[in-house]
Amino acid sequence: MSNIREVARIAGVSVATVSRALSHPEKVSDTSKKKVREAIDQVNYRPNMLARNFRSARSFSLLVLVPDISNPFFALVIRSIEIQAQKRGYSVLLGDTQDSSIREQDYIRLVETRLADGIIQLRPMSDNFHESSEFSFPYLHLCASASTPGPCIRVDNVAAFEHIVEYLISLGHTRIGLITGLEGNPHTRDRLKGYKQALSKAGLPYDESLVAGGEYVIWSGVNAANKLCKLPDPPTAIACMNDEMAVGAVQALKANGLDVPNDVSVTGFDDIAYGRYCDPPLTTIAQPADDMGVIALDMMLRMIAGEKLDKEEHILPYAFIGRQSTAPRKQS
Amino acid sequence: MSNIREVARIAGVSVATVSRALSHPEKVSDTSKKKVREAIDQVNYRPNMLARNFRSARSFSLLVLVPDISNPFFALVIRSIEIQAQKRGYSVLLGDTQDSSIREQDYIRLVETRLADGIIQLRPMSDNFHESSEFSFPYLHLCASASTPGPCIRVDNVAAFEHIVEYLISLGHTRIGLITGLEGNPHTRDRLKGYKQALSKAGLPYDESLVAGGEYVIWSGVNAANKLCKLPDPPTAIACMNDEMAVGAVQALKANGLDVPNDVSVTGFDDIAYGRYCDPPLTTIAQPADDMGVIALDMMLRMIAGEKLDKEEHILPYAFIGRQSTAPRKQS
């Protein structure tokens, strides 16, 4: 395999000139550049990036940590990150943590050993995850929560969830069920807070029996909805903390002989593609996945460049999407 | 940042001993290992993997190329690959090609520049993609087709699609629509072949007007189904080349006032999670995503080790999954 010395020999210039012709073309005369280019073509030279990265003490890759790649919302965000990273000469290392702090620690080691220049984490900081530790490397939280320390990008989950619950209230619903996500996940906490705020502003009581625990995946929505609709006085609307659980909930309600939205309204969160095509299409909250990637790369590259953005927070706008899974409360 | 020389100094041994203590512990005495361990703890040393990789001329990362990460079936396969890779000390570089050969070429350059040790590509070789070229590096195709040159892992798409169409025929359907994927994609070609074989074995004619072109994404299933159900003599069953298009098709048929499965049966392919929770749940073909990752890593590591597996093909079993989106043909 040819190296820079061979190219230099063939081009009749020094290795420094070859290196500069590739990395700092403006510092090299046109004649030299031409000679270098021809020599490169002749031996089909490709610079060894392992050597370059080693010398420059940078890996030019970013570790993207995600709790579950098969969550379609995360997939959208990752795609955006990946596109932006490639544009700026970075590679994306994928780390699926499966919500395991052991796997997460393993991945963080990648940065300590220089295999990644920084971490973009698509998850709110959970309470039990290295809460108070300070990180000495670029660490950015995407889809974070208000309690996230350090730089983060997020939507206002409290306000967004309050918004969608208020919408249900405006449809006349007074017994509104809630299907939560994983306990300990700050998104869960924020959205729960939004739920409570909406109830309280409307003068409705917070009834714990209307709250069922899920895990942000479809089947947990099924289980939770089954529980809720078997209550003695079941809710007439159910707000779910994400779209996947809402899809599961709709399925479970139908299986129990209930009509969505006429017997029970259901709402989601995230606006994944399937939400638009299920039956009925889901009323939900959309998060700007593409913008998240763009801003994430921007912040990450600034951090890698040495800029300190200790508490920089980007709070992006969310959008309410009304579809057919919600309807005014039936008068019984 | 501490390096191996500093650790050696503090431990009172040579750099070679430190290096061996980490990489070949069996070659070092227990006393030395203990001294090294203590020195490492003392200065919080982490080996610089960029240096190690550079020296060993390996990046210990694999490039996984996927046409679209937000396709839930690919997400499952990637997750499996990622788990297996981590187990064996490899990282996964994610490349979303978006079916663009330019992006694909850019990514292949990552291997030429040593930033990846091999490529696992989750796509059948399209006709227009570097068809005849020989690759000098480990290149493995997953979810490939019969026409893929070089090592690959796949299910028998022809037989699988023939199977599902035969099932529709066994339900009494004689006018069976087909929603295809992207033209030029060998999966599309293979599944079309299976469709034709099933018809021909049953003595049914191949009617081109029953074939509508899609692109393997939801909305294209909507469009195609709209076209099919507006035919003068519409099909009583529609086989879709993947689950996403089937989800879209079901939605479109319902919007046209048709009942699935009583007016029209619909089948998918891949067995994604949403297929089980849509209304009605999809009859489909399951591919063994987890096994694919296991076998892929196995083959890839053998290739990296220098083994030649020019034409090694792993053909994995598929499974027919009968659900409620299919029903016997209504007698009219």
Next chain:
DNA sequence: TCGAAAGATGTAACCGATTACACGCAAGAG
């Protein structure tokens, strides 16, 4: 008791780039 073999350790070359520094040369200022 001696020699060979095995085991532990150290020295230093090496991987392939980047880049600080030195130098030569040409153009422009005084």
Next chain:
DNA sequence: CTCTTGCGTGTAATCGGTTACATCTTTCGA
């Protein structure tokens, strides 16, 4: 004509590991 400035180029040190080879010690059989 000389001095300065700036551009283009080359030489060689450097990054932090790995490992071939040399050296020294210990063990064990003859």
